[in-house]
Amino acid sequence: MNIIKKFSNTTSNVIFNIINSVLVKGIAIIVAFLTIPAYIKYFDNNVTLGIWFTILSVLSWILNFDLGIGNGLRNRIVTTLAQKQEEKTKKYISSAYIFLLIIAVIVSIITCSLSLIVPWNNVFNVSNTDVSSADLTFAITIVLLSIMLQFILRIISSILYALQLAFIPNMLSLLTSIILLIFVMYSNAYLANHNIIALSLVYLLAVNLPLLITTLVIFKNRLRAFRPSIHFFDFDYAKDTLKTGSAFLGLQLEAMIINNTSIFLITWLLGSIYVVEYNIYFKVFSLVSTVFSLITVPIWSAVTKAQSEQNYLWVKKTIRVLQLIAIIFSVVQLMMLPIMQFLFDVWLKENSINVDYEIMILFSIEQSVVIWSGICASICNGLNELRLQFILMTIGAILIVPLAIVFTGILGGYYGVVLAHTIALLPYCIGQTIWLEKYISKNIIKVKKEAILK
Known part of the structure; x- marks a missing residue:
């Protein structure tokens, strides 16, 4: 904790929350992994x-x-x-x-x-x-x-x-x-x-x-x-x-449509029995985005505070750190693929499934895109800049269902929904990243000019 004190107050609060969140989430991950086999035993059928x-x-x-x-x-x-x-x-x-x-x-x-x-x-x-x-x-x-x-x-x-x-x-x-x-x-x-x-x-x-x-x-x-x-x-x-x-509400609804309809779409298009295998893969691969979200959650309020202080340089440094961590997480996720079958067997025992490496790669890509979207959302929400977010998320919300129908029909499995989710998020990730870079750079220059004039 002495190391944390060396940082600025805003950064110290963020680090404190991240450390505690990671510790709590580490236990939560263990509990989540124990829960799936317990649920499988609790219900008499999938x-x-x-x-x-x-x-x-x-x-x-x-x-x-x-x-x-x-x-x-x-x-x-x-x-x-x-x-x-x-x-x-x-x-x-x-x-x-x-x-x-x-x-x-x-x-x-x-x-x-x-x-x-x-x-x-x-x-x-x-x-x-x-x-x-x-x-x-x-x-x-x-x-x-x-x-x-x-x-x-x-x-x-x-x-x-x-x-x-x-x-x-x-x-x-x-x-x-x-x-x-x-x-x-x-x-x-x-x-x-x-x-x-x-x-x-x-x-x-x-x-x-x-x-x-x-x-x-x-x-x-x-x-x-x-x-x-x-x-x-x-x-x-x-x-x-x-x-x-109200602006957040619109984003919440669109994020809900894009990020929280996969299980419903699988049930609707294929049947609830396919949800179980999807959920097994999802529990494993969503760990990366879940852990990453622990980092971004305290960032939101910290960015709001930094903006009120016109400390856009801190915001820029924070974005760079988050982007670097996102890349590391994505690479580590791919490196874990060769041992996934072993992990599934240890986790689910007699209820284990035979892993499909193409499906796992697809889940890895999906979660990498989710991570990147989380960076954009946490920073832009903290800045209270929502207009472009709303437009880009609207595009994704419009795309998700027709893409799911098309890809499920072509691929013949629930992984079509995973692919649809990934593509639906891309416009937001690309467009918001470009906008954010321009916005932060512009405000850093503006603050420097104001400081010179004073």
Whole structure:
């Protein structure tokens, strides 16, 4: 930690969060690898397991419909906390919580009502013999309610990011994963497994309890003076947060379409049984982009702070470091391919699959593109420069589904969806990288001229 003190305050905070995040994520990776074989044992067939993965993937999309308030709040209170504007901070936090609570209640009533009448077996392309209609509807409704609770409770994550405590949300996710793993393993050993309803109930508790406890602890201690209160609700502040976050909402929705529809597209185009093999590959290869995201998460708020100080030289140096790390990660990923079969056999044991090196290369390329897009997103979000992002992500969102249909038809497998995802992200990666280089260089020159004139 003495080494960290030698850096600037902004860099020190980033490094501190990265180190803690990597430690937490290292444990999370182990838990994730243990969870897949435990899930395979929990469900009696891959069809049901594929449905569970798809349910979580599809319903978690709803979390993106917070109207961008979480990200808007994050960017706003970075400034108000730094400038010690307590009244504004109170109003921003209270207004965000109350506004999202109102939205969550309305959305819950609508979505839960629809959930009871939607023919989910048809939606997920699964027969009643694999999962009964009643069980599937009940399970989806429970997970839906869980997502609605997260809708409100997850605001604490945005606040923690603004406080430069980005590693804590990772700890909460880890705790959720541990609770789910313990339940599945215990159920496999002592209870009647295969129960998708029981797993849904545990999921509801595992996701929301850590968020609730953290919220209570943070507002009882560090943010005691900023506790959410109806007395500090101000529609103008809610509107301002909404205005700041509305651009983020558009990006969230487009990112959701591009990055979070693969499982749904595979289920829709090929069937849920193919989701399991896809998820096995994805769990392994997404480790690289997941670890890299631990680096970029604290960068966002740090860039916002650097911009307020007109420290664009720091931003440029940060971009170069991130790009170098991205290249190293991509090369290491390819170097790991020869030992993948061994790793799969050790990990999945009797449930292991025969690896396909062409598919693995495709996943490696996809994750390299995801990493690069993460660099662009973290820097541009911190700079609050969203217009070009929106345009380029719109192109990707338009391309993803037709590309998936075409490539799945040509290649005859789920890897067509992986290829479609990769190509859909390329316009964003290329266009945003070029723009970012010009923007940073222009502002560095501008700041230098202003310093000379002074």
